[in-house]
Amino acid sequence: xxxxxxxxxxxxxxxxxxxxxxxxxxxxxxxxxxxxxxxxxxxxxxxxxxxxxxxxxxxxxxxxxxxxxxxxxxxxxxxxxxxxxxxxxxxxxxxxxxxxxxxxxxxxxxxxxxxxxxxxxxxxxxxxxxxxxxxxxxxxxxxxxxxxxxxxxxxxxxxxxxxxxxxxxxxxxxxxxxxxxxxxxxxxxxxxxxxxxxxxxxxxxxxxxxxxxxxxxxxxxxxxxxxxxxxxxxxxxxxxxxxxxxxxxxxxxxxxxxxxxxxxxxxxxxxxxxxxxxxxxxxxxxxxxxxxxxxxxxxxxxxxxxxxxxxxxxxxxxxxxxxxxxxxxxxxxxxxxxxxxxxxxxxxxxxxxxxxxxxxxxxxxxxxxxxxxxxxxxxxxxxxxxxxxxxxxxxxxxxxxxxxxxxxxxxxxxxxxxxxxxxxxxxxxxxxxxxxxxxxxxxxx
Amino acid sequence: xxxxxxxxxxxxxxxxxxxxxxxxxxxxxxxxxxxxxxxxxxxxxxxxxxxxxxxxxxxxxxxxxxxxxxxxxxxxxxxxxxxxxxxxxxxxxxxxxxxxxxxxxxxxxxxxxxxxxxxxxxxxxxxxxxxxxxxxxxxxxxxxxxxxxxxxxxxxxxxxxxxxxxxxxxxxxxxxxxxxxxxxxxxxxxxxxxxxxxxxxxxxxxxxxxxxxxxxxxxxxxxxxxxxxxxxxxxxxxxxxxxxxxxxxxxxxxxxxxxxxxxxxxxxxxxxxxxxxxxxxxxxxxxxxxxxxxxx
Numbered sequence: 001x002x003x004x005x006x007x008x009x010x011x012x013x014x015x016x017x018x019x020x021x022x023x024x025x026x027x028x029x030x031x032x033x034x035x036x037x038x039x040x041x042x043x044x045x046x047x048x049x050x051x052x053x054x055x056x057x058x059x060x061x062x063x064x065x066x067x068x069x070x071x072x073x074x075x076x077x078x079x080x081x082x083x084x085x086x087x088x089x090x091x092x093x094x095x096x097x098x099x100x101x102x103x104x105x106x107x108x109x110x111x112x113x114x115x116x117x118x119x120x121x122x123x124x125x126x127x128x129x130x131x132x133x134x135x136x137x138x139x140x141x142x143x144x145x146x147x148x149x150x151x152x153x154x155x156x157x158x159x160x161x162x163x164x165x166x167x168x169x170x171x172x173x174x175x176x177x178x179x180x181x182x183x184x185x186x187x188x189x190x191x192x193x194x195x196x197x198x199x200x201x202x203x204x205x206x207x208x209x210x211x212x213x214x215x216x217x218x219x220x221x222x223x224x225x226x227x228x229x230x231x232x233x234x235x236x237x238x239x240x241x242x243x244x245x246x247x248x249x250x251x252x253x254x255x256x257x258x259x260x261x262x263x264x265x266x267x268x269x270x271x272x273x274x275x276x277x278x279x280x281x282x283x284x285x286x287x288x289x290x291x292x293x294x295x296x297x298x299x300x301x302x303x304x305x306x307x308x309x310x311x312x313x314x315x316x317x318x319x320x321x322x323x324x325x326x327x328x329x330x331x332x333x334x335x336x337x338x339x340x341x342x343x344x345x346x347x348x349x350x351x352x353x354x355x356x357x358x359x360x361x362x363x364x365x366x367x368x369x370x371x372x373x374x375x376x377x378x379x380x381x382x383x384x385x386x387x388x389x390x391x392x393x394x395x396x397x398x399x400x401x402x403x404x405x406x407x408x409x410x411x412x413x414x415x416x417x418x419x420x421x422x423x424x425x426x427x428x429x430x431x432x433x434x435x436x437x438x439x440x441x442x443x444x445x
Numbered sequence: 446x447x448x449x450x451x452x453x454x455x456x457x458x459x460x461x462x463x464x465x466x467x468x469x470x471x472x473x474x475x476x477x478x479x480x481x482x483x484x485x486x487x488x489x490x491x492x493x494x495x496x497x498x499x500x501x502x503x504x505x506x507x508x509x510x511x512x513x514x515x516x517x518x519x520x521x522x523x524x525x526x527x528x529x530x531x532x533x534x535x536x537x538x539x540x541x542x543x544x545x546x547x548x549x550x551x552x553x554x555x556x557x558x559x560x561x562x563x564x565x566x567x568x569x570x571x572x573x574x575x576x577x578x579x580x581x582x583x584x585x586x587x588x589x590x591x592x593x594x595x596x597x598x599x600x601x602x603x604x605x606x607x608x609x610x611x612x613x614x615x616x617x618x619x620x621x622x623x624x625x626x627x628x629x630x631x632x633x634x635x636x637x638x639x640x641x642x643x644x645x646x647x648x649x650x651x652x653x654x655x656x657x658x659x660x661x662x663x664x665x666x667x668x669x670x671x672x673x674x675x676x677x678x679x680x681x682x683x684x685x686x687x688x689x690x691x692x693x694x695x696x697x698x699x700x701x702x703x704x705x706x707x708x709x710x711x712x713x714x715x716x717x718x719x720x721x722x723x724x725x726x727x728x729x730x731x732x733x734x735x736x737x738x739x740x741x
């Protein structure tokens with residue numbers, strides 16, 4: 001290795017000493033493209049056009065080939081220009097198909113993607129057969145070849161990346177409004193069409209920045225995945241942009257790093273594997289929107305529901321027998337609540353721990369005073385809701401029970417108060433059962 | 446016309462026909478990009494099948510590809526429903542990840558895997574006639590002909606036998622569910638056949654140009670008729686025309702036949718978009734002009 005450190009550092013550490021200029025260029029190029037794609041990918045994501053990047057990155061190929069055929073050179077600026085023109089034509093073609101034919105947007109994307117790409121392949125193979133010696137390396141645009149990045153490439157990519165970031169910063173407000181609510185933006189007098197064109201242009205540029213490093217096929221991933229991962233962590237666009245940029249940069253680093261460690265590992269695919277790993281972690285562990293958080297919330301709600309159902313069952317036993325001090329067995333509870341015995345035991349144990357239930361001799365249970373109060377409130381909510389369904393929504397009395405059985409668990413004190421105000425001093429529910437009075441009156445008993 | 450030319454045209458036509466049949470249902474169900482996703486994602490399935498068997502025997506590769514195609518549809522579904530991720534992003538994340546894994550596997554085993562990484566994107570149909578199948582002392586002709594021919598027959602049988610279910614699932618999934626059709630079953634079965642078709646066409650036209658054959662003839666037919674049965678027939682015809690025209694264009698330009706096939710199919714689509722009697726742009730324009738002129 002050129003310029004190896006004197007101590008002969010192992011390769012996985014040697015990378016950080018930037019042993020050659022090429023390492024710096026590859027790393028910089030990958031990080032820049034990760035940042036650009038992450039940034040613009042968020043707007044495509046919000047407009048539900050994540051796959052537009054896929055179509056455009058494929059559509060860039062004929063432009064690259066045409067630029068070469070016209071100029072005989074692979075100058076970065078020439079290649080980039082060809083790619084941009086080609087992407088723009090693809091973008092316009094998609095728009096035209098959707099607007100003027102009965103074909104839908106997904107078909108338009110797929111057709112532009114494959115036909116433009118087919119044209120690119122036709123031109124590429126034509127160039128290869130022409131024996132033009134300068135054409136070697138054009139096929140690197142298919143899968144990307146970050147190792148071929150040189151100083152000139154990095155400066156061009158870096159400059160474009162900076163321009164894209166600057167435009168997003170300056171036009172943040174307009175981009176945000178148009179992305180979330182184009183009609184509202186139009187009502188405000190914003191030039192929605194111009195903003196949309198600018199946005200499309202920036203996405204095209206972001207795609208073209210990445211072609212050489214990642215290639216036409218996987219560039220789609222760099223537009224979609226950082227934004228999708230960022231979305232799990234926040235509801236704020238500003239933070240989403242920052243996270244997507246960070247994820248894009250990290251994946252750029254991963255790609256450059258892995259391909260440095262192993263000569264046969266391509267950069268682009270490892271960038272994609274890196275960013276998808278970030279996505280998977282986000283999908284699983286993000287607070288609120290992550291899968292684990294939702295599983296936990298679901299289990300918590302299930303426990304709450306079970307707890308409240310047992311309270312109400314014990315209350316109904318007491319109400320029917322006019323005796324709040326007669327214990328009930330688990331078997332008796334099971335006759336009224338369909339749940340596994342083990343689950344019931346854990347639920348009753350939890351109620352006991354919370355002081356709402358106490359165990360009498362022989363594994364039988366009784367409501368405590370606090371338990372009676374809690375159960376009373378739940379029963380009141382249940383029966384108020386049944387009454388509301390019957391009187392206000394005119395639902396037949398025999399249809400109201402199941403709905404109330406579900407709603408009682410999520411009614412808030414505010415809703416409770418509104419129900420009581422709405423229904424006045426009704427004493428009986430649709431089934432002729434007494435509706436328990438509010439807590440302050442209950443204490444007098 | 447030489448024998449090689451004949452075989453190339455046969456293979457191209459069979460690829461086009463098999464893709465067109467299943468492509469119609471992708472288009473009608475607005476799953477065109479899922480066809481694109483599957484055609485990318487079959488790559489790791491093929492490579493893994495190769496690694497496990499050590500040969501390019503077709504059956505393991507077909508099984509691997511079908512499994513990966515169905516996995517793509519399944520993961521997209523999971524991310525969309527359970528992960529609350531919009532469907533286009535779910536698709537994009539899934540297929541690029543699987544494709545990246547496939548490319549890594551190919552790169553890692555370069556030299557041992559008999560797969561040129563470039564062929565992943567564009568197959569070379571010109572060489573297909575050289576790869577022949579033999580049975581004892583008989584030369585049965587190019588392997589690709591038998592493969593794509595078999596898949597064409599399978600697809601035709603699938604469409605004929607499942608026509609009613611596929612039709613209702615495509616036009617009105619809610620009605621299909623209400624009359625007892627297992628919509629998910631037919632969805633994944635269709636995905637399986639798309640995967641089968643994709644991998645069978647893999648060596649001839651490459652993973653991405655399969656997309657052109659899957660959806661461009663179908664969309665062209667969609668512009669020319671309102672009846673599903675006619676759409677299927679027109680789609681196959683357009684596909685075959687694309688194959689034949691593509692060969693001619695490739696010969697003229699001296700480029701890849703698969704790329705030329707895609708370009709010709711695009712050209713046919715543009716023709717239909719402009720000139721179709723009912724849904725074409727020009728006839729609509731003329732009808733509107735006539736209506737504007739009439740009151741005078």
